[in-house]
Amino acid sequence: MSAPIVIHRPSPSGGRRVTIRDQIxxxxxxxxxxxxxxxxxxxxxxxxxxxxxxWVEWRGGRAHHYEAA
Incomplete structure (x- = not known):
C-alpha cells in the first residue's frame, strides 16, 4: 500500500503537486x-x-526541495 500523502516531482515552473488520499x-x-x-x-x-x-511519499526529486525541475 502506498502512502496516503504524495508529493509529486517539481514542476517546470517550480512547486510540487500534493495529493492526499488520491485527491489533489x-x-x-x-x-x-x-x-x-x-x-x-x-x-x-x-x-x-x-x-x-x-504517511508521505516524495516522488521525483529530493524531499523538501521545490525548485523548478
Missing part, C-alpha cells in the same frame, strides 16, 4: 504549504508527517 490538495512551494494541506485534510501533526514514509 494543491501546489506546494515549500513545506509550510504541504503542512497546511495536511491540516485542511484533517490529519494531525502535519509537521511530523513530512518525514514519515508511512
Amino acid at each position: 490538495a494543491g501546489l506546494a512551494r515549500d513545506d509550510r504549504d504541504v503542512e497546511e494541506f495536511i491540516r485542511r485534510a484533517g490529519l494531525p501533526d502535519a509537521e511530523r508527517l513530512l518525514d514519515d514514509p508511512g
Whole structure:
C-alpha cells in the first residue's frame, strides 16, 4: 500500500503537486504549504508527517526541495 500523502516531482515552473488520499490538495512551494494541506485534510501533526514514509511519499526529486525541475 502506498502512502496516503504524495508529493509529486517539481514542476517546470517550480512547486510540487500534493495529493492526499488520491485527491489533489494543491501546489506546494515549500513545506509550510504541504503542512497546511495536511491540516485542511484533517490529519494531525502535519509537521511530523513530512518525514514519515508511512504517511508521505516524495516522488521525483529530493524531499523538501521545490525548485523548478
